[in-house]
Amino acid sequence: MDEEKVRFAFLADWYDPVASLLRRYQLFYYPHDSSVEMFDVKNQRIFLRRTIYNELLLRDLFVGGRVNIFSRQLHIVDYGDKFTAKKLGSKKERTLALLKPNGVNRLGDVLEMVNEANLMVTSAKMVHLTWSQAADFYVEHQSKPYFNTLVQQLTAGPVVVLELVGDEAVSVWKKLMEPWEEAVDVKEAQQITRVQLGSELAHASDSLTAAAKELEFFFPTTVCHGPVNTALYNQSTCCIIKPHAVSQGLAGKIVNSIIAAGFHISAMRMFNVDRANAEEFYEVYKGVVAEYADMVTELSLGPCLVLELHGADVAKNFRDFCGPADPEIARHLRPSTLRALYGTDKVKNAVHCTDLPEDAMLEVQYFFKILDG
Structure with a gap:
């Protein structure tokens, strides 16, 4: 043709x-x-x-x-x-990627691995499972001697769950988790960008049937909302990795930068924000910032990744880490900030952060209580 x-x-x-x-x-x-x-x-x-x-x-x-x-x-x-x-x-599949509590700090690496494998994250959230929920997830292993160990691993702290979509996604993600053999020469070693996760840090669906069941557990299509998010609503601030950065495959790099800078991610969720909600969220900028309309359009262009960051003075510290709203100015004055590294202009500046500390809690609640309610 x-x-x-x-x-x-x-x-x-x-x-x-x-x-x-x-x-x-x-x-x-x-x-x-x-x-x-x-x-x-x-x-x-x-x-x-x-x-x-x-x-x-x-x-x-x-x-x-x-x-x-x-x-x-x-x-x-x-x-x-x-x-x-x-x-x-014909080849398009959905699968579940689950980072166990001891693998959550590898979130940035995983997002980069997913992007490099030509898979897409279509849903994502951080949850803390109860013993009962973890036991339900591993119900097919309940007769095995290692069942309690599996449940303990999964309930030791928050987990991150991702819905991945792509060609032969089930087998592609499973292969990414397999330990790689030691490279035979220096040239081959240089081509390996990271070690695969392995089953101690992550879980992969075994089949299409298992993937469908496990995705329904975490991202139910019924009235049930599944396990709740882990937002703390205390000493926290809001970070939005904007749609343009997500679509360009920058989310993993941004998350790695945030973690490397010492910020603690206490909650995470992927949202598809419609225009009405984007207007409501950015209402404080209406009539104040010339780019308001374009900011609304950008936030509603596609999926964004919203993080709750937790810690003392986190709103001010993260605002400083993001840098000036204009990436060009940021690159001249503060070249190591997020917007300097990953932004392109004042609208597509990679991340939104709370400008005023007193607004931080309202922004976190807007996403994790209202939109995720």
């Missing part, structure tokens, strides 16, 4: 907050020139004529995923034709 004529089709839903209606569209993506087209299913008319939209990547398009097209957050619910289903859906 002529590459210029390749077109992928999807069915996607968008919640219209004005009309309080769920609207369905056929979404067409043309990889040759990164253009998109949308067709209104109910009204049987073109909603968006074919338009180049470089912000959308083919890897973002999968059933269950969320994409942002010109400030509309769409939920992809199905493939739109057999060609797309066969081409994109």
Whole structure:
């Protein structure tokens, strides 16, 4: 088939907050020139004529995923034709990655490993399991002599759970956890960027069936919310790794920088923030900061990773660590700050941090109590 004529089709839903209606569209993506087209299913008319939209990547398009097209957050619910289903859906899998309490400090490394393996994190959170919850998770091992040890490991502290999506994700993630053999020469050793985790630090789903069951345990699709987050709401501040940084694969590097600087991550959750919530969260900047509208758009463009950081004077210390809002200024004045290292402009400046210490608790509560409630 002529590459210029390749077109992928999807069915996607968008919640219209004005009309309080769920609207369905056929979404067409043309990889040759990164253009998109949308067709209104109910009204049987073109909603968006074919338009180049470089912000959308083919890897973002999968059933269950969320994409942002010109400030509309769409939920992809199905493939739109057999060609797309066969081409994109045949190898696409979901799996669970779980970092045990003694592996949580490797979160940054894991996020980088996931990115390098061409997998995507589509859901993520930090939880502290009770003995009963951990026993339920490992129920198939309850007759084994090591059952209590497994449960003890899982309840010793917070764990991080990730939903990973990608081609043959189950086997890819399992292989990343296998210990690698010692390199035979210096050249090969230089190509190895990190040691795999191993079962002592992490858990991987054994099969597609196991993955589906384990993902439902942590990210239930029913009314049940699953294990609760670990937010402390005390001596804490809010950090948001913005959508552009997540999509560029920078989340792992940013998390590693935060941990290396001595900050303690006490809670974490991935959010897909809709425009209404983004406007509400940034309301304090409305009419004050010229970039307010663009900030709202950026926060609602895709998934962001929200962290609660805990410690004495953490709001002020983390604000200093982020640096000036403008990355160009940050690179001149404070080149080792997060925005200097990972930001591109005043809107896409990698991270949001609480500007005023008195607002820190409100921002943490907004995400971990209201949006994650």
